[in-house]
Every structure is written in C-alpha cells, then in structure tokens.
Amino acid sequence: MILPKEYYSRDPEEVAIKLLGKLLVRELNGNRMSGYIVETEAYHGAWDPASKAYKSLRGDLAKTLYGEVGLTLIYGIHGKWLLNIVAHKGDGGAVLIRAIEPHEGIEYMMRNSGTTNPYKITSGPGKLCKALSIDKKLHKKPVYTKESGLWIEEGRKVEEWEIMKSHRIGVKVDLEKPLRFYIKGNPYVSRG
DNA sequence: CGCCAGATTGACT
DNA sequence: GTCAATCTGGCGG
Numbered sequence: 001m002i003l004p005k006e007y008y009s010r011d012p013e014e015v016a017i018k019l020l021g022k023l024l025v026r027e028l029n030g031n032r033m034s035g036y037i038v039e040t041e042a043y044h045g046a047w048d049p050a051s052k053a054y055k056s057l058r059g060d061l062a063k064t065l066y067g068e069v070g071l072t073l074i075y076g077i078h079g080k081w082l083l084n085i086v087a088h089k090g091d092g093g094a095v096l097i098r099a100i101e102p103h104e105g106i107e108y109m110m111r112n113s114g115t116t117n118p119y120k121i122t123s124g125p126g127k128l129c130k131a132l133s134i135d136k137k138l139h140k141k142p143v144y145t146k147e148s149g150l151w152i153e154e155g156r157k158v159e160e161w162e163i164m165k166s167h168r169i170g171v172k173v174d175l176e177k178p179l180r181f182y183i184k185g186n187p188y189v190s191r192g
Numbered sequence: 193c194g195c196c197a198g199a200t201t202g203a204c205t
Numbered sequence: 206g207t208c209a210a211t212c213t214g215g216c217g218g
C-alpha cells in the first residue's frame with residue numbers, strides 16, 4: 001500500500017521517524033528496485049540553520065520546502081544528489097533519506113553504483129541516489145503515486161526501541177535537538 | 193557570467 | 206579522527 005499524501009502533513013521530525021522501515025520503491029524501464037528506509041534526517045524551515053530556506057526564501061528549493069507536501073526535493077551537493085521528501089504542516093520542512101536496506105532489484109542497483117559490495121550500494125544519501133538512478137529529473141515529483149516512478153510503500157513494523165536518535169551528520173551549523181534517526185544495529189546505515 | 197559555499201564520499205594520519 | 210575533489214544553485218556585478 002502506497003502511503004497517502006496526508007502522511008506527510010506533519011512535523012518533519014515525526015515523519016522522519018515514521019518513515020523508518022517503510023519501503024522506498026523505484027521503477028525504471030520496467031525494472032523494480034526497492035529498499036527499506038533505515039536512516040533519515042529531519043529539516044525544518046527558515047529557523048533551521050541547516051535548511052535551504054534559512055536566510056533565503058528565494059529560489060526553487062526554498063519554495064519547494066514550503067510548498068506542497070509529499071513531493072520529492074532533489075538537492076545537489078558536492079557533485080552528488082540527495083533525496084528529500086517535503087513534509088510539514090504549513091511551516092516548511094523536509095525529510096532527508098540517508099540510507100536504505102536493498103530489497104528488490106539489487107543487481108540493477110549494483111550496476112548503477114558500480115560496486116558489488118551490498119553494504120556499500122545504498123549506505124549514504126549520495127550513493128542511494130546513484131543506485132536508484134535518482135537525479136534532478138525527479139525533482140518535485142509526488143511519492144504518493146506510481147506515475148513518477150518513485151514512491152514509498154508500507155513496509156516493516158519498527159518497534160520503538162529499535163529507533164536511535166543522534167545529531168545530524170555533515171551539517172556545519174546544527175540545532176541542539178537530535179534530528180537524525182536510524183534503525184539500531186542495521187548494517188546499511190551510513191558511517192555509523 | 194563568475195564566484196563561492198556546501199545536507200558527501202573515499203582515502204588517509 | 207582529518208582532508209580535498211567534485212558540481213550545482215544562489216547571488217552579486
């Protein structure tokens with residue numbers, strides 16, 4: 001079952017937690033690739049120093065951050081693409097997908113990412129996008145319909161005790177609140 | 193159009 | 206732990 005659009009009309013922090021264990025599906029040229037989300041980060045609006053809307057409400061990224069929920073927000077950094085899902089209740093925000101556990105179409109993902117080590121295919125936001133052929137063409141596409149070739153389905157049940165929290169990674173100026181969430185003990189989380 | 197910072201990654205001390 | 210190569214969007218001129 002695909003998660004409905006309303007699923008993303010909540011605080012980014014809450015959505016980030018709820019997305020853990022869900023199945024991220026990518027369909028391309030008839031090939032189905034998927035993986036369970038095991039690591040996420042929450043980003044807020046203008047008051048979040050790490051947000052793209054901080055000090056610049058101009059630009060497509062900031063507008064998307066404050067726009068319709070349930071859309072992808074593809075952000076390029078250091079020559080990589082990062083996958084975000086717009087999620088907020090009116091005040092702007094998004095959830096960054098940092099890592100997934102490969103499930104279907106692993107062969108295609110390995111070919112895309114150029115490695116045969118299953119633990120290195122999707123264990124990072126940049127690598128994940130490469131493995132699933134996600135780039136700017138998928139910017140602002142809905143994840144609550146199959147039409148875009150990228151969507152999120154109901155996945156595993158994740159118990160509360162399996163979810164760990166920590167500070168965000170790689171962010172220069174972070175908030176004190178822990179906004180990174182990942183599944184405890186999962187070997188596919190990035191660097192940690 | 194040129195400059196610059198950055199939500200990364202992989203290699204190295 | 207540290208470091209720098211790498212590319213796009215945002216912003217100034």
